[in-house]
Amino acid sequence: MKMSEAIAGMPTPPAGAPMRPSVRQREAAARTSRTLVRRRIVNNIMVALLTLSAVIATLPLLFILFHLAKSGLSSLSIDFFIKDPKSVGESGGGMANAIIGTLIVVSVGCAIGLPIGVGAGLFVSEQKHTRLATVVRFLADVLNGLPSIVMGIFAWQFLVRPVGHFSAIAGGIALAAMLVPMVTRTTEEMVALVPHALREAALALGYSRARTGLVIVLRTAMGGIVTGALVAVARIAGETAPLLFTALGNQFRSFSLSKPIAALPLQIFQYAVSPYEDWHAQAWAGALVLIAMVLTISIVARVATTSHGDGGSD
Amino acid sequence: MATAAVTEVSAARGRSSTTLRVDRGGAFDAPTRERIVVQRLSAYFGTKCAVKDVSMHVLDNRVTAIIGPSGCGKSTFLRCLNRMHETVGGATATGSVLLDGHDIFGAKVNPAAIRKHVGMVFQKPTPFPTMSIRDNVAAGLAVMSPRPSRGDVDAIVERALRRAALWDEVKDRLHMPATGISGGQQQRLCIARALATDPEVLLLDEPTASLDPISTQAVEELVYELRREVAVVIVTHNMQQAARVSDSTAFFMLGEMVEFAATAQLFTAPADPRTEAYITGRFG
Amino acid sequence: MTVNAETRSDAGAPGDAASPGIEGQHLQGGGLADRVYDVVIKGFALCVPLLLLLLVLAITEAAWPALRQFGFGFLTSSDWDPNNQKFGAAPAIYGTIVSSIIALVIATPLAVGVAIYIAEFAPLWLRRPVAFLIDLLAAIPSVVYGLWAIFVLVPLMRTAVMPFLRDTLHLGATPLFSGPAYGPSMLSAGLILAIMVLPYISSVSREVLLAVPRSQREAALALGATRWEAIQGAVLPFAKSGIIGGIILGLGRALGETMAVTMVIGNRHEISASLFSPGYTIASLIANEFSEASGDLHLSALMAVGFILFVITLIVNGIARWLVWQTGGGRRVRA
Structure with missing residues (x-):
């Protein structure tokens, strides 16, 4: 993760490249580092939402089993x-x-x-x-x-x-x-x-x-x-x-x-x-x-x- | 011929050498005759011709090797000898294969009956995973007529395992699943399974291709020994193996049989320049 | 071809051989087992098309009198008056579609979310248990969902969810969430359907996601890319048509679901804009009125709505299968 983010933050050519970064490239780099924070936030929000959806999706099963046990057991007999x-x-x-x-x-x-x-x-x-x-x-x-x-x-x-x-x-x-x-x-x-x-x-x-x-x-x-x-x-x-x-x-x-x-x-x-x-x-x-x-x-x-x-x- | 190459397997495994001592005499000089005669056999997959117009024969109590580069049709040819070829969709064959004079492609012939007389072992070990070691060896007995009795089955299983030089290794776990033994043992188990029904011919389709060197040696030993009892046809892409175990060798290329000769002669004085090129390693 | 003389047999006559020759008759006969086997398994296989054929035949035959009597108007009329022998399927068709849409709207994000979570984010030790719990939802019988919905979900809807949507969120101003909160309603049916189709959409999506090559x-x-960006940009496009296939399979389930819906939808022949009002679906209409059907035409009208359901689900399933097969490359995706 860290490695890939570091790479993402460096769209400009590595040191020793024959040409100096152009204005457009520098702008892009600046934009990238600004958006990097936002991208990471989006990522974390999505992970949280996906985890939440997993929790919500398993709830009905637990509810149903709970009510079945509660109401069913009391009327169950030989x-x-x-x-x-x-x-x-x-x-x-x-x-x-x-x-x-x-x-x-x-x-x-x-x-x-x-x-x-x-x-x-x-x-x-x-x-x-x-x-x-x-x-x-x-x-x-x-x-x-x-x-x-x-x-x-x-x-x-x-x-x-x-x-x-x-x-x-x-x-x-x-x-x-x-x-x-x-x-x-x-x-x-x-x-x-x-x-x-x-x-x-x-x-x-x-x-x-x-x-x-x-x-x-x-x-x-x-x-x-x-x-x-x-x-x-x-x-x-x-x-x-x-x-x-x-x-x-x-x-x-x-x-x-x-x-x-x-x-x-x-x-x-x-x-x-x-x-x-x-x-x-x-x-x-x-x-x-x-x-x-x-x-x-x-x-x-x-x-x-x-x-x-x-x-x-x- | 191949004497030097065949060494003592059990010694290689660091065990007592009494059971697996190889006796070089005898079998080679045993009387023989043509067990299988192949006449102008061609095999096709759909319209693609995999084997072209091959005529040869297989001698009883001898090992016949088939060598050639991959895709040369050697396996397809082998599979025609017990009609396994046709189990693939769209596969056909022309010409004739005479087994003791009976054309196996004859109209009334049941391919299953042919396969009871002509056993086969494949490249990869194929033990039946639902069966124990014993039941695997006995699997072919179920379709024999008359079917051997229970008591006989145990004797037959032991004999087959002994012939396949596997008995000492598995005799204490005959009822264990067959998938629990090593690859080399599984392959010898498959040979034992093929031998249990006493076939007249045994076809081996690159039987050591997926095995380690020590298991390979064990199987080669076995092949060399088996000629005492059956006619063996072995397909291999390993020329040294052919040289070690066989009495006569056929060289296939591009679906054709280029040369068929006594092994010693084929490897020392090939008649065809293509054979020479192949055995000296110039292609393939 | 060179055949060397030395390989020729030195003893030509079979009699000299070490082992005896094979007798010709041993090689013949048999094969009866194979012929029987072929015929038997082919017969079993033919049962499948035969079954579908019989289904079509049965349902068409049963529906025929009503279809002939009402013609195309059967689809558009919302009159359902057994006493006057008037039947129109429009409310049931409407209810079927609306309840299924509600179900998909609720279930799809959750199901796909769980699928992505399991396939991409969940710790390895958690993947199996979560997938198992979701799959268990599919094992619960419809009637048990219905029972739970009647006694737990519907009262909750009536006392909490519906007033909350209508009054607290002020959604009552829109026609969708207006009117009295009875409990049994289109919304309740859609919600229970959402829970029921969730495992189907989720398991298909999961399998499709897992089929996306790692390299992607x-x-x-x-x-x-961040992990979410990788999923959004590289994984989801790859799995898209398969997931859509899964959603449509879920739609197929929702359209034909009978018992749970029958128990909570309120069973009223009426097209109402509000999701709070009771309605009918095709399947619940059939299940509810079948036992008290008055006369042959009524029965036939019920079968005619069944016929419509049959045709709709046939089409929906055909599309879904096609989409899933495409993504899976013929690999089986459980549903």
Whole structure:
């Protein structure tokens, strides 16, 4: 820093230069030394502003977590995890139905979305020079940017409307539709990191392309794929909008894929916008549980990536 | 011929010399025959011709070296011998490569089957990072038919590691990740992996290019020894290496094979002026 | 080509060889696994375009009756009267755009500021934790933001922020900040959206900044620039289109965000100049009225606004992707 400032202050030629500095050069030098102070002040102000923006940007997260802990913990009890909702006016009850429902809907989403996403990602990476791969990669990005509510409309139009009732399976498929493009891109990126030499080594052993892809390439990339998939699953687990059109919600415990089913985000929404104090408390508790689930998955994924990145020799 | 150059590896590492003593006799005089016959082979990347109209052969129980300046097509040629060439997008080949009389480019031939008979080791060590040392060596066994039993696998792994002169160094950590050993050991591990399936031919694509001198020497020892059991084709840009380990040498330039002769003869009395220019260091 | 006779085999017949020959049939067959593999992964890959196709089909089909009935007027009419079967999307489109603009105006300087701070100024030990905290914002479910906004942000807006803007700062004289402070409002929605899109803009900007070659800023520093000048003059121009891409990606998120907005925007079909007044966005309109839709035309009108949202976000995302791809040189930038 000091060195560069010193240089900035010396725009005139160094001593021993054949010509004396011209008037214009001397003026420039004077101007430079006057502006140097101002430039340093501007620099310091900008650094302060940037630091401030970092502080402000992290505040909402801390506030949200603080309020969740404060309002959520007080209404959290064992009952919350093992009992179903009571009707309005009765105190107590829990969201066991919604927790079970979320697990079911997310499982359905994963069962459908993960294999498709990983397979599509494998294709995009293995056949990356084909036109189809380019198209799929681009469309996956486009799908990733679409509002989740659109996935809900899609599942509603094809899976709810024709059969005439809402269902867990429709909710799962809406979530799978969100999962596919996310997992496709993660898989593609992670598979692209596998050195080409490993593929060649496997092929040279007499491995078929199928075995090379599945046993060598996919397995080598698996750590990263799992991480990316976890982040994606965390995201769909907290989704509400697509479920409004598909799973609908249910005050009772349901294990049926063909019936409406409760989900934690849905229940939080319904309780939060209700006029009842009891339900508000339940909504906070639900949000705390949901965020604990989501953040645990995210942090596990993050830590896994970090150790993966530091430990792997290739 | 190359006797003087090949010294005792284990002595160089300051260890007991019993396991790696090199016996110079025998293999060189073993009966031989043409394992691979290459007829008018040309290889292309798209429209660019990388190998032009090469005919040669590879003898069983001998080491054949391929030398030449970078970009001369020697690696591409090697990769045609087990159909690895075509795994690159847009790559094609014409002519024929007969493996024990069967054209490997034949319509019904499965390239994966060819590669089970013609093993390959690459320039950089390529251990599979998700697998242990043992599983790396056993990796090729999974695609053999019939597949060896579990008990057999352990015996095969040990034998392959011994053949690759690596057993003593890794026998106590067979279940450790293969990426945890040194580069030279990794390369010998890759050779062991290629040997485990008992291929008839072993292709080595500049196997010592990324290794330090001591590891290089170990691999060269190994190559010299391997001729007892397989036909070896080694691509190298190191002429001394070719002179040390091979029985016959082919010199490639600009995609063409300029000369193919017994190693001693090629290096002492080359027939082609270009070969002479190259081996005396005038270009390349 | 010279082939010397000495390299020729002295024993020509295979029978003399030390090891036996390979039998031809061993080299044939197989390959079925590869054909199956190719077909299967190609099938999975085709699911992606198929999914988009089905989305287009579903949403067009669902929206068709309303689009046919109202035509272009659907975009411009602000009548939304389910009882009289009159539907116009103008307030929802207006609300979607305005709330997103508020979000971007608030979030962009913060997000880009954090990105620059992390990429250029933060001490090394602080970079990872700060980036992690910002990224965690993206992991919080929309409904949790909504819950927090209803019970913490909106009361704060009503009791403190809105009176402060209107009375203390005397901004009440402008139409933007006039009128009663209900709490649920366009401004509240924009604010919660700002928090939600911040991590997206920030992480894209950060990756783009980190992709700027080191030599770029070192050259500027060597010429005597201050660190800020180096960033302003050498780094930001390099990263500009990528950062803009990140902002547009954030816009895409803001446009389609549903739950949190539904919970704080007040849900009223009205175009009002004041940011203090309640409004509607496309997504919140659909989410709010879907379950109580009266009749097929009402449902179809909701799907028609969904269709508009779909088209807008498709275009916005296309532009953003293109910009980010350009800067990153095809390198993946997470979003």
